[in-house]
Amino acid sequence: MSNSQQITGAQALIKSLIAEGVDLVFGYPGGAIMPVYDALYDCQDELKHVLVRHEQGASHAAEGYARVTRRPGVVIVTSGPGATNIITGLSDALMDSTPMVVITGQVASGMLGSEAFQETDVVAITLPITKWACQIRRPEDIPAMVARAFYIASTGRPGPVVLDVAKDAQVGMMTWRGYKKCDYIRSYNPCPALPASKLEAAAAIINEARRPIIMAGHGVSIAGAEDALKALAEKTGSPVAATLLGLSAMSSDHPLYRGMLGMHGNVAPNYMTNRADVIIGVGLRFDDRVAGLVSEYAPNARVIHIDIDPSEDNKNIKTECFIHGDAREVLEALVPMVDEARHDEWLAEFDRCDEVEKKVVIDPEVKPGKGLLKMGEVVSCVSKAFGDKAIVVTDVGQNQMFAARYSRYTEPRSMVTSGGLGTMGFGLPAAIGAKMGEPGRDVVLFVGDGGLQMTLQELGTIMQYGVNVKIVLLNNNFLGNVRQWQAMFFNNRFSQTPMLNPDFVAIAAAYGIDGENVAGRDELPAAIDRMVSHKGSYIINVNIDATDMIFPMIAPGKAVDDILIDLNTKFTL
Amino acid sequence: MSDNKDKQLFTMSAFAENAVGVLNQVTAIYTRRCINIESITASACSIPGVSKFTITCHSDRDTMDKVVRQIEKRIDVIKAFLYCDEDIVYQEVALYKVPTEKLLEEKHLEWIIRKHSARILEITPVYTVIEKTGHRDETESLFEALKRYDIRQFARSGRVTITKDPVEYVTALLAEREKDLK
Numbered sequence: 001m002s003n004s005q006q007i008t009g010a011q012a013l014i015k016s017l018i019a020e021g022v023d024l025v026f027g028y029p030g031g032a033i034m035p036v037y038d039a040l041y042d043c044q045d046e047l048k049h050v051l052v053r054h055e056q057g058a059s060h061a062a063e064g065y066a067r068v069t070r071r072p073g074v075v076i077v078t079s080g081p082g083a084t085n086i087i088t089g090l091s092d093a094l095m096d097s098t099p100m101v102v103i104t105g106q107v108a109s110g111m112l113g114s115e116a117f118q119e120t121d122v123v124a125i126t127l128p129i130t131k132w133a134c135q136i137r138r139p140e141d142i143p144a145m146v147a148r149a150f151y152i153a154s155t156g157r158p159g160p161v162v163l164d165v166a167k168d169a170q171v172g173m174m175t176w177r178g179y180k181k182c183d184y185i186r187s188y189n190p191c192p193a194l195p196a197s198k199l200e201a202a203a204a205i206i207n208e209a210r211r212p213i214i215m216a217g218h219g220v221s222i223a224g225a226e227d228a229l230k231a232l233a234e235k236t237g238s239p240v241a242a243t244l245l246g247l248s249a250m251s252s253d254h255p256l257y258r259g260m261l262g263m264h265g266n267v268a269p270n271y272m273t274n275r276a277d278v279i280i281g282v283g284l285r286f287d288d289r290v291a292g293l294v295s296e297y298a299p300n301a302r303v304i305h306i307d308i309d310p311s312e313d314n315k316n317i318k319t320e321c322f323i324h325g326d327a328r329e330v331l332e333a334l335v336p337m338v339d340e341a342r343h344d345e346w347l348a349e350f351d352r353c354d355e356v357e358k359k360v361v362i363d364p365e366v367k368p369g370k371g372l373l374k375m376g377e378v379v380s381c382v383s384k385a386f387g388d389k390a391i392v393v394t395d396v397g398q399n400q401m402f403a404a405r406y407s408r409y410t411e412p413r414s415m416v417t418s419g420g421l422g423t424m425g426f427g428l429p430a431a432i433g434a435k436m437g438e439p440g441r442d443v444v445l446f447v448g449d450g451g452l453q454m455t456l457q458e459l460g461t462i463m464q465y466g467v468n469v470k471i472v473l474l475n476n477n478f479l480g481n482v483r484q485w486q487a488m489f490f491n492n493r494f495s496q497t498p499m500l501n502p503d504f505v506a507i508a509a510a511y512g513i514d515g516e517n518v519a520g521r522d523e524l525p526a527a528i529d530r531m532v533s534h535k536g537s538y539i540i541n542v543n544i545d546a547t548d549m550i551f552p553m554i555a556p557g558k559a560v561d562d563i564l565i566d567l568n569t570k571f572t573l
Numbered sequence: 574m575s576d577n578k579d580k581q582l583f584t585m586s587a588f589a590e591n592a593v594g595v596l597n598q599v600t601a602i603y604t605r606r607c608i609n610i611e612s613i614t615a616s617a618c619s620i621p622g623v624s625k626f627t628i629t630c631h632s633d634r635d636t637m638d639k640v641v642r643q644i645e646k647r648i649d650v651i652k653a654f655l656y657c658d659e660d661i662v663y664q665e666v667a668l669y670k671v672p673t674e675k676l677l678e679e680k681h682l683e684w685i686i687r688k689h690s691a692r693i694l695e696i697t698p699v700y701t702v703i704e705k706t707g708h709r710d711e712t713e714s715l716f717e718a719l720k721r722y723d724i725r726q727f728a729r730s731g732r733v734t735i736t737k738d739p740v741e742y743v744t745a746l747l748a749e750r751e752k753d754l755k
């Protein structure tokens with residue numbers, strides 16, 4: 001192949017993707033993107049395309065892929081409705097710092113602004129929900145723009161990027177002069193030098209700590225800072241808690257790992273937050289589901305916040321020492337600067353909280369013994385059956401909270417969930433993307449009957465590509481999470497939350513996916529065994545107690561130590 | 574949230590690559606927080622290829638610090654700054670269109686124009702256009718003085734600003750970035 005050749009913009013786009021190292025894209029064709037699909041036809045060996053059943057599915061699959069691989073998920077869709085169908089995925093990816101490059105077809109540039117067939121102002125719609133969005137109107141701009149898109153999506157705080165490619169840019173000819181990756185944009189500096197004075201200040205604060213907590217967020221996984229996090233925790237003897245998206249950044253088995261933060265997190269880390277004297281936040285954004293009532297958050301603590309995004313500085317909570325940098329780089333620099341310490345008495349207080357939570361919340365959930373099955377016991381059994389090593393993908397709702405709480409994590413990057421946007425329907429396509437990104441690992445999806453029906457059509461994608469995803473349907477025939485709030489805050493008025501459901505196992509069977517119904521406790525272990533040992537996808541439709549509620553709970557707007565451990569009981573030590 | 578905090582007038586200046594849609598991205602950050610923009614100016618600056626947006630609004634310091642950081646977060650924005658009036662030299666220009674016959678009846682017209690350091694841009698038998706450059710209170714006070722002549726049209730620009738700081742941060746920052754490239 002000569003170094004400079006005449007090719008179409010569409011060919012240049014495909015060549016650029018391949019040159020960027022992309023080997024998998026999720027997408028759906030249509031009029032305004034057909035030249036790209038035509039160019040793809042010649043390159044299917046190098047660039048595998050997964051035809052989803054709805055563009056939203058492509059966007060969540062790309063997210064699932066990106067979360068487990070740390071590489072941008074790539075999506076190709078057509079203009080107009082194809083583009084508007086990925087809005088939810090873009091918004092979800094921006095919220096959860098997930099790298100994604102989306103290519104949308106667009107009408108020919110001469111027709112822009114004329115309400116041409118399937119014209120939508122994609123850049124204007126997507127700018128507020130992307131890290132960057134740009135329109136390409138000339139074929140010769142394509143390679144550089146693709147390079148820029150990947151650079152922006154994957155560096156700094158990762159996020160989704162849109163390239164809206166006008167049809168004439170796809171069909172026009174250009175001279176291919178090879179592909180050059182982007183590593184510089186003058187107005188964008190994703191990784192500035194580490195601030196030495198800040199590191200010293202942070203080390204001094206840590207060395208004076210008597211009651212420290214390390215809070216691990218999604219940024220730890222994004223940075224690949226798991227080892228550095230462990231090193232800091234072990235050297236300083238500090239307990240570690242994780243956000244929902246920080247789960248699996250530290251092994252559940254580690255003695256210093258003390259559970260999940262936030263609304264439905266564990267009692268100990270939440271309660272102790274307001275007793276801590278130092279908080280070391282690493283790669284989390286102190287979301288309101290984590291920080292609760294901000295004015296009463298951690299009143300005694302000096303807060304160190306390590307984050308790659310400077311706009312997180314003081315955004316939600318007051319910070320004494322904000323360190324702008326990559327979590328791994330910062331932690332690796334910090335570990336040699338801190339003193340060795342132990343905080344046994346402080347940790348013992350966590351143990352005392354744990355004892356209460358185990359007795360009042362966990363044991364009745366995991367070993368109820370009688371009555372209908374509960375989500376917690378199902379999740380706990382499934383997690384064990386996979387040796388606590390599977391990638392856990394969840395949908396949104398009670399299933400998500402139970403999956404997060406009752407799974408154990410022993411491998412990094414094992415939790416894929418929609419945190420910031422809370423997108424029902426995320427789970428099934430995200431599980432497909434996660435499995436395609438990490439084919440060597442088990443992927444198990446926990447999903448509710450509501451959320452599964454939001455993207456149910458992706459069973460077709462599973463069928464067409466033989467994706468091996470284990471689906472655990474926690475079926476309470478209710479929009480369970482909303483039902484719980486109706487029970488707690490709306491006087492048991494179950495407005496529009498009961499669901500009449502189809503035969504899910506039969507639906508899966510129609511897609512060639514094996515599965516079974518699990519009506520009661522005695523059937524569960526064998527069903528899980530069959531699911532684990534089955535070659536290929538499998539669904540278990542588990543009949544769940546609809547009245548079950550997820551606790552502990554910090555009600556919205558309450559302080560993090562104002563914790564309900566059941567409907568009527570506030571936690572006290 | 575910030576309604577009852579101490580609000581004051583802030584001037585934000587953002588320097589950005591001269592690209593389509595950047596102004597949109599900047600104003601979207603105000604819209605999201607429901608901050609009403611008082612005035613807005615987009616213009617060239619001394620650095621080739623760089624646009625300067627100057628936006629004034631009433632808000633509190635805490636909110637505006639966050640706004641500025643969120644503006645800077647946009648990929649095409651090079652740097653954004655927050656100023657109080659003391660930090661900058663600034664001007665606005667206002668134009669007033671009044672019926673010429675009313676002005677001609679007036680004995681004090683010359684006096685008004687002189688007093689306000691305004692000037693006449695155009696006179697036709699039908700209307701006269703007066704221009705005044707200055708701070709908001711100055712253009713407003715001329716508006717008051719001209720009111721009785723039946724102002725037909727009035728328009729005022731956003732702020733143009735120059736900092737009092739001796740350091741040219743954007744130039745320095747771009748030079749730094751230039752070095753990173755090499």
Ligand SMILES: Cc1cc2nc3c(=O)[nH]c(=O)nc-3n(C[C@H](O)[C@H](O)[C@H](O)COP(=O)(O)OP(=O)(O)OC[C@H]3O[C@@H](n4cnc5c(N)ncnc54)[C@H](O)[C@@H]3O)c2cc1C
Pocket residue numbers: 095096097156157158216217218219220222223242243244245246260261262263264265282283284285286287289290306307308309312325326327328396397400401418419420421422423
């Ligand atoms: C029904 C429901 C219930 C929920 N309940 C809870 C709950 O109980 N507890 C809980 O925690 N969450 C809960 N959430 C999720 C919550 O809304 C947030 O999504 C979550 O807390 C965000 O976690 P995070 O800040 O770690 O991750 P993100 O929101 O992804 O933020 C990541 C942070 O890391 C930074 N970062 C990225 N890369 C790097 C890097 N290389 N180095 C350093 N920093 C980096 C980013 O700038 C960002 O600030 C719930 C969601 C739903 C839908």
Ligand SMILES: Cc1ncc(C[n+]2csc(CCOP(=O)(O)OP(=O)(O)O)c2C)c(N)n1
Pocket residue numbers: 395396397398399400422423424425447448449450451452474476478479480481482
């Ligand atoms: C797209 C979307 N619509 C609505 C909601 C609001 N919502 C949050 S949880 C929930 C109920 C989920 O029900 P189900 O999927 O059955 O899961 P369960 O809570 O019962 O586990 C709803 C409707 C949402 N998060 N996402």
